[in-house]
Amino acid sequence: MSWTDERVELLKKMWGEGQSASQIAKELGGVTRNAVIGKVHRLGLSNRAGGAAPAAAAADKPEAKPKPETKVKPAPKPAPKPEVEPEDQPEPVVEVRAPAPLPARKAIIPAGQPLPPQPSANEIDPAALAKVSEIEKKAKKLTLMELTEKTCKWPVGDPATPDFWFCGLPVQQGKPYCEAHVGVAFQPMSSRRDRRR
DNA sequence: CCCTGATTCGC
């Protein structure tokens, strides 16, 4: 496979959307994630900047590695074109309600993935909640059948409502949820201020 | 062990 125009475009698009190199590689087919990353670099769009790229802490690096070769300073990449993608913006408002419990889940989860108890009226880390509502905008919004071992199975919305979906973002390794949802799902029951130390 | 991106360097 070679980097045709279309493939490069898709690469750019997906990379811009925050997809991981491996996901992009999988989508493109015929290439490895290394190839994707390599291409990304060559295209000069290594960082996913767009405006929210904090140029913090880039002054010096504690480089203490024995480099037995001549080192070439990487050329600074010019400002890439921020392709404006007028994609979907159907949900300007995010409901801040707690995830509703699943209906008859025990019978319909294909992979037999247990869905841990939903934090109902629990007191969850506000930061974690904020993170969740933020990532829910980026959620894949998968249906039940679309869930895999690698997609976040966090339910969003009311199951009795047409707009009920599953997060679908890449899961945290091992866990059934993405990072953000793991944050609220596996909140160690420590509402108490008892920290063993 | 799963994953991520970053870099190097032979091709």
Add this chain to the structure above:
DNA sequence: GCGAATCAGG
């Protein structure tokens, strides 16, 4: 230019 191997991290 390409990407496998490797590196460095989560």
